[in-house]
Amino acid sequence: MSEWEKNVRRVIPYVPGEQPADVNVIKLNTNENPYPPAPAVCEAVKKFDTSVLRKYPAPDAKRLVAALSDAFEIPEDQIFVGVGSDDVLAMSVLTFFNGKKPVLMADVTYSFYDVWAELFRIPYESIPLNGDFRYELSDYLRPNGGVVIANPNAPTALVEPKEFFEELLEKNPSSVVIVDEAYGDFYGWSAKGLLDRYENLLVVGTFSKSRSLAGSRIGFAFGSRKLISYLNDVKFSFNSYTMDAITLAVGEAALSPRSREYYHTMTEMIIATRESAKKRLAGLGFTCTDSRANFVFATHSVIPAKEIFEKLKEHKIYVRYFDKPRIDNYLRITIGTDDEMTELYKALEEIGCRQS
Amino acid sequence: MSEWEKNVRRVIPYVPGEQPADVNVIKLNTNENPYPPAPAVCEAVKKFDTSVLRKYPAPDAKRLVAALSDAFEIPEDQIFVGVGSDDVLAMSVLTFFNGKKPVLMADVTYSFYDVWAELFRIPYESIPLNGDFRYELSDYLRPNGGVVIANPNAPTALVEPKEFFEELLEKNPSSVVIVDEAYGDFYGWSAKGLLDRYENLLVVGTFSKSRSLAGSRIGFAFGSRKLISYLNDVKFSFNSYTMDAITLAVGEAALSPRSREYYHTMTEMIIATRESAKKRLAGLGFTCTDSRANFVFATHSVIPAKEIFEKLKEHKIYVRYFDKPRIDNYLRITIGTDDEMTELYKALEEIGCRQS
Numbered sequence: 001m002s003e004w005e006k007n008v009r010r011v012i013p014y015v016p017g018e019q020p021a022d023v024n025v026i027k028l029n030t031n032e033n034p035y036p037p038a039p040a041v042c043e044a045v046k047k048f049d050t051s052v053l054r055k056y057p058a059p060d061a062k063r064l065v066a067a068l069s070d071a072f073e074i075p076e077d078q079i080f081v082g083v084g085s086d087d088v089l090a091m092s093v094l095t096f097f098n099g100k101k102p103v104l105m106a107d108v109t110y111s112f113y114d115v116w117a118e119l120f121r122i123p124y125e126s127i128p129l130n131g132d133f134r135y136e137l138s139d140y141l142r143p144n145g146g147v148v149i150a151n152p153n154a155p156t157a158l159v160e161p162k163e164f165f166e167e168l169l170e171k172n173p174s175s176v177v178i179v180d181e182a183y184g185d186f187y188g189w190s191a192k193g194l195l196d197r198y199e200n201l202l203v204v205g206t207f208s209k210s211r212s213l214a215g216s217r218i219g220f221a222f223g224s225r226k227l228i229s230y231l232n233d234v235k236f237s238f239n240s241y242t243m244d245a246i247t248l249a250v251g252e253a254a255l256s257p258r259s260r261e262y263y264h265t266m267t268e269m270i271i272a273t274r275e276s277a278k279k280r281l282a283g284l285g286f287t288c289t290d291s292r293a294n295f296v297f298a299t300h301s302v303i304p305a306k307e308i309f310e311k312l313k314e315h316k317i318y319v320r321y322f323d324k325p326r327i328d329n330y331l332r333i334t335i336g337t338d339d340e341m342t343e344l345y346k347a348l349e350e351i352g353c354r355q356s
Numbered sequence: 357m358s359e360w361e362k363n364v365r366r367v368i369p370y371v372p373g374e375q376p377a378d379v380n381v382i383k384l385n386t387n388e389n390p391y392p393p394a395p396a397v398c399e400a401v402k403k404f405d406t407s408v409l410r411k412y413p414a415p416d417a418k419r420l421v422a423a424l425s426d427a428f429e430i431p432e433d434q435i436f437v438g439v440g441s442d443d444v445l446a447m448s449v450l451t452f453f454n455g456k457k458p459v460l461m462a463d464v465t466y467s468f469y470d471v472w473a474e475l476f477r478i479p480y481e482s483i484p485l486n487g488d489f490r491y492e493l494s495d496y497l498r499p500n501g502g503v504v505i506a507n508p509n510a511p512t513a514l515v516e517p518k519e520f521f522e523e524l525l526e527k528n529p530s531s532v533v534i535v536d537e538a539y540g541d542f543y544g545w546s547a548k549g550l551l552d553r554y555e556n557l558l559v560v561g562t563f564s565k566s567r568s569l570a571g572s573r574i575g576f577a578f579g580s581r582k583l584i585s586y587l588n589d590v591k592f593s594f595n596s597y598t599m600d601a602i603t604l605a606v607g608e609a610a611l612s613p614r615s616r617e618y619y620h621t622m623t624e625m626i627i628a629t630r631e632s633a634k635k636r637l638a639g640l641g642f643t644c645t646d647s648r649a650n651f652v653f654a655t656h657s658v659i660p661a662k663e664i665f666e667k668l669k670e671h672k673i674y675v676r677y678f679d680k681p682r683i684d685n686y687l688r689i690t691i692g693t694d695d696e697m698t699e700l701y702k703a704l705e706e707i708g709c710r711q712s
Contacts (some may be wrong), residue, residue, distance in 0.1 A: 005532035013592030215601035236369030246570035
């Protein structure tokens with residue numbers, strides 16, 4: 001090893017789901033939205049005056065923040081935006097989790113949380129979810145340097161109710177609690193209603209799922225003025241201009257009243273497809289968790305998940321398989337269009353999935 | 357202070373130049389390009405199929421990397437891309453500067469370097485440039501955990517020659533040397549020619565200056581395969597998808613042979629305006645450094661820089677003033693169009709700037 005390599009931060013990165021170049025695949029592996037973005041997004045891009053690209057974008061992303069404020073009824077100084085919710089979460093971990101006590105997270109949850117902790121050398125504890133993949137509140141009442149919970153959780157697709165978060169926050173006044181609601185719109189309840197009561201609560205959202213803009217990289221967070229101000233200080237110590245000028249226009253367009261109506265309809269469609277998927281998959285011998293997200297988490301009674309994963313790939317259907325303890329016999333399947341799901345069921349039948 | 361605040365990373369952020377909302381100002385304060393992006397950029401945006409935004413962008417930014425590879429004749433696995441060169445530099449500081457010895461940087465240079473060091477709690481030393489604002493090579497031969505040098509330097513606009521970097525690299529095999537060439541195209545020489553000889557060299561560039569795409573947030577770095585691989589590991593431990601799908605298309609369009617020709621012409625125009633600016637400003641009583649960037653660094657023989665800065669603002673002309681030791685009687689003035697510069701000279705005359 002060269003001498004300079006001794007100073008290198010060595011990390012094991014998060015591995016995102018595959019993005020196959022072949023467009024003729026059915027892609028149910030990264031929890032993308034099967035429907036296109038709102039028409040206003042297309043219009044915003046078409047009419048974007050590219051001559052302004054010579055100038056830096058607004059460093060405070062003011063118009064996007066104002067649009068979020070309007071859509072979510074949260075004051076502007078309680079809103080933070082970033083390059084997808086991953087950027088928002090990475091900045092939050094860097095900002096808020098600087099104590100010596102471990103940050104608490106589940107063993108089965110978004111697998112980027114421990115990657116960020118490792119990256120920034122933050123002590124953390126992965127606490128096993130219970131046998132039903134649910135959070136046990138008592139596990140999160142021990143001394144800690146922070147808590148991060150996804151709700152709905154991924155890849156389990158399960159949610160915890162309002163009471164869980166109220167008690168969690170009530171008993172954790174000494175550390176920041178992050179609730180990652182990337183899939184929140186498919187559930188319907190948001191912890192943002194608790195913001196007025198807890199200064200140490202950060203609620204994170206994204207445009208990648210219910211707003212069908214994974215390609216535009218827009219994430220956001222709501223929190224107390226203090227929390228958002230600290231977060232902005234770190235963001236401005238990292239990169240003054242994180243949000244592309246076109247992206248800002250895209251985000252704004254996606255929040256217009258008309259766009260919100262459009263997305264509401266799409267979300268309802270995805271929820272309906274998800275509910276029918278639970279039934280269809282049960283009929284094919286799968287057990288699914290009670291998903292409140294835009295994906296299902298399913299295990300088959302006979303055929304190993306890995307085998308189904310590989311055979312589906314031969315059928316040009318991509319789903320997500322995690323070769324990890326406790327979940328290595330599960331598949332995470334994104335809810336596609338009804339047509340895509342019909343193709344999925346057909347392929348599963350061909351693979352031999354049936355009720356035993 | 358609340359208990360949770362004790363775990364917060366407190367930092368003093370970098371303050372970028374103002375982005376006034378008023379479009380009727382002459383903006384010479386953030387080293388933006390006065391000319392619009394290449395026509396191909398506009399076409400790429402207009403014809404962009406927004407329906408693909410529902411999907412995540414290519415996490416490896418493959419097509420943009422391929423276009424950079426083609427334009428700069430650097431193999432693809434020696435190229436890293438990020439959200440502007442600030443993102444590239446922040447990731448590089450995080451990746452490469454993990455030793456216990458101080459990272460070496462100049463006292464008068466891009467003022468984000470020490471902000472990143474503070475953010476990531478990396479020891480560093482600000483070494484005074486000599487009386488002519490030039491680097492003294494001997495200062496950079498002491499034991500160190502890394503070196504970061506801007507060439508051309510900002511805000512001084514001065515450059516060091518090839519021989520300086522050759523000797524610097526020859527004598528610093530034990531740490532990573534970052535050469536920040538944000539303004540490199542206005543100089544003409546690049547340290548990338550030294551990549552084959554030094555595995556520990558990282559050369560950083562941006563689309564924000566010579567490519568007139570500050571609004572699109574695209575930066576890049578060239579380095580050895582090893583260096584780029586380490587950098588990618590950290591990037592993928594931070595955010596899988598940093599580059600917006602539209603931004604990737606914009607970047608690719610900006611690198612087509614036709615676009616490169618366009619940008620070459622614009623760069624030549626800016627250099628010509630810069631050279632005439634040096635003369636005109638001298639005639640108005642300023643002393644300028646021998647700028648090789650798209651800005652000049654000027655001090656007036658009689659009127660304090662801060663006063664000129666404020667009076668220019670009243671004339672709706674924004675330049676950059678740094679209230680910092682050694683440079684608090686200097687202005688950093690971005691090279692605008694010839695018309696904008698004529699307005700500047702006129703305003704300076706009105707303010708009372710003349711040869712004494």
